[in-house]
Amino acid sequence: xxxxxxxxxxxxxxxxxxxxxxxxxxxxxxxxxxxxxxxxxxxxxxxxxxxxxxxxxxxxxxxxxxxxxxxxxxxxxxxxxxxxxxxxxxxxxxxxxxxxxxxxxxxxxxxxxxxxxxxxxxxxxxxxxxxxxxxxxxxxxxxxxxxxxxxxxxxxxxxxxxxxxxxxxxxxxxxxxxxxxxxxxxxxxxxxxxxxxxxxxxxxxxxxxxxxxxxxxxxxxxxxxxxxxxxxxxxxxxxxxxxxxxxxxxxxxxxxxxxxxxxxxxxxxxxxxxxxxxxxxxxxxxxxxxxxxxxxxxxxxxxxxxxxxxxxxxxxxxxxxxxxxxxxxxxxxxxxxxxxxxxxxxxxxxxxxxxxxxxxxxxxxxxxxxxxxxxxxxxxxxxxxxxxxxxxxxxxxxxxxxxxxxxxxxxxxxxxxxxxxxxxxxxxxxxxxxxxxxxxxxxxxxxxxxxxxxxxxxxxxxxxxxxxxxxxxxxxxxxxxxxxxxxxxxxxxxxxxxxxxxxxxxxxxxxxxxxxxxxxxxxxxxxxxxxxxxxxx
Numbered sequence: 001x002x003x004x005x006x007x008x009x010x011x012x013x014x015x016x017x018x019x020x021x022x023x024x025x026x027x028x029x030x031x032x033x034x035x036x037x038x039x040x041x042x043x044x045x046x047x048x049x050x051x052x053x054x055x056x057x058x059x060x061x062x063x064x065x066x067x068x069x070x071x072x073x074x075x076x077x078x079x080x081x082x083x084x085x086x087x088x089x090x091x092x093x094x095x096x097x098x099x100x101x102x103x104x105x106x107x108x109x110x111x112x113x114x115x116x117x118x119x120x121x122x123x124x125x126x127x128x129x130x131x132x133x134x135x136x137x138x139x140x141x142x143x144x145x146x147x148x149x150x151x152x153x154x155x156x157x158x159x160x161x162x163x164x165x166x167x168x169x170x171x172x173x174x175x176x177x178x179x180x181x182x183x184x185x186x187x188x189x190x191x192x193x194x195x196x197x198x199x200x201x202x203x204x205x206x207x208x209x210x211x212x213x214x215x216x217x218x219x220x221x222x223x224x225x226x227x228x229x230x231x232x233x234x235x236x237x238x239x240x241x242x243x244x245x246x247x248x249x250x251x252x253x254x255x256x257x258x259x260x261x262x263x264x265x266x267x268x269x270x271x272x273x274x275x276x277x278x279x280x281x282x283x284x285x286x287x288x289x290x291x292x293x294x295x296x297x298x299x300x301x302x303x304x305x306x307x308x309x310x311x312x313x314x315x316x317x318x319x320x321x322x323x324x325x326x327x328x329x330x331x332x333x334x335x336x337x338x339x340x341x342x343x344x345x346x347x348x349x350x351x352x353x354x355x356x357x358x359x360x361x362x363x364x365x366x367x368x369x370x371x372x373x374x375x376x377x378x379x380x381x382x383x384x385x386x387x388x389x390x391x392x393x394x395x396x397x398x399x400x401x402x403x404x405x406x407x408x409x410x411x412x413x414x415x416x417x418x419x420x421x422x423x424x425x426x427x428x429x430x431x432x433x434x435x436x437x438x439x440x441x442x443x444x445x446x447x448x449x450x451x452x453x454x455x456x457x458x459x460x461x462x463x464x465x466x467x468x469x470x471x472x473x474x475x476x477x478x479x480x481x482x483x484x485x486x487x488x489x490x491x492x493x494x495x496x497x498x499x500x501x502x503x504x505x506x507x508x509x510x511x512x513x514x515x516x517x518x519x520x521x522x523x524x525x526x527x528x529x530x531x532x533x534x535x536x537x
Contacts, residue, residue: 419436
């Protein structure tokens with residue numbers, strides 16, 4: 001049997017006392033492993049075994065205990081140690097990548113598909129309604145995502161950490177996260193509700209526009225549901241921290257299923273129009289949020305958050321500054337895109353909204369591949385198998401290129417038949433036909449950008465990711481604003497300028513990560529060792 005220790009002293013549980021000494025040095029006294037024993041074990045060349053106990057937990061770390069028989073030990077080692085990616089065939093590595101990507105695809109697909117269905121419903125109401133909802137969604141996402149992304153990260157981390165400290169710590173962490181989410185949600189509701197008309201003018205929709213009223217109606221109803229949106233996201237973060245991804249998957253699927261089936265009833269049968277679409281979304285988030293809260297209450301005793309625990313959770317927001325910078329950069333880019341097309345008129349905004357939803361839906365395949373890249377890169381680097389990490393980066397990048405070319409081919413063959421599923425307006429379809437080639441050509445770039453994001457995260461380059469996104473957003477916004485200004489009064493050229501800006505965003509997003517990887521600098525500096533080792537061979 002073999003126990004792997006990661007430091008020279010670990011406190012064991014109080015039950016490991018008295019006669020339960022190590023076979024090697026017989027120096028386990030009371031609750032502490034001797035320095036000699038731990039140092040020897042860290043080399044992994046000698047088995048260090050408490051006699052009677054298996055599967056113990058050491059300082060909230062898993063203690064791996066295996067059979068003392070040599071043949072059994074070898075079998076266990078084979079089972080416990082995953083095969084290095086450096087030693088896998090391409091087929092084996094592809095299988096590993098797909099095994100991670102497919103489950104994530106099921107989760108990631110839910111929101112974009114629901115967005116496409118909503119766009120199809122609203123497209124039947126008219127171009128003004130579709131344009132108004134597009135602007136309202138841009139405003140809502142700009143306000144909500146500023147804190148929702150770091151809140152999700154903090155919630156998952158705090159709950160996962162507290163889970164190793166006992167049920168009381170877990171209860172306090174979950175309760176504190178929900179309290180913080182409630183405060184943020186109510187604040188967002190007030191900001192959106194009171195500042196909606198002003199925000200619409202900032203986005204380029206004036207009260208005289210046909211899109212102003214439906215946009216404001218949609219935004220006001222979504223504002224009422226803002227606390228529900230942030231609470232649902234926080235509950236999903238808590239369950240992720242509990243390593244329960246099944247519950248979050250069920251919640252996501254249920255939410256979007258309700259939205260897809262309820263929206264047409266409220267939009268058309270009840271005659272609520274865009275307000276019905278917003279109400280369907282709020283209700284579709286309320287149901288799974290309630291279920292997740294009920295399931296959480298069965299597992300965790302939620303209590304009033306103590307001051308110390310609340311401060312501890314809030315302290316986790318300190319290192320999220322770079323994460324907020326990254327979120328702000330990409331959110332502003334998308335917001336500027338919507339604002340520029342809104343100034344070109346309702347027809348331009350409607351055509352942009354349809355193409356943008358198709359663009360987001362096509363990216364979900366690349367996003368699921370990025371999750372696999374991040375997971376495998378982190379696993380390899382954590383095991384200090386840098387050669388394997390280098391191979392994972394190259395292989396996932398190759399798959400992303402093939403995926404991007406495939407998506408381009410599908411869109412090129414389908415052509416404008418895809419947009420016709422969302423609108424019958426001839427002018428909107430004419431504008432879509434102008435910018436659709438850009439949508440087709442950017443698919444390989446989009447796939448590379450998403451996957452290299454995952455590779456960067458797997459290498460631990462979170463701070464660099466924020467800086468890289470800011471460097472990508474700056475020229476993209478410049479292209480959008482400068483091009484739209486030069487093409488003032490020409491809606492077709494303004495649309496092209498906006499989509500040229502989005503193409504610039506994705507190209508720079510890929511380029512700013514690819515350069516340090518090729519030069520083995522910044523977050524990829526550690527891969528120099530793998531390159532040198534390969535050169536020696």
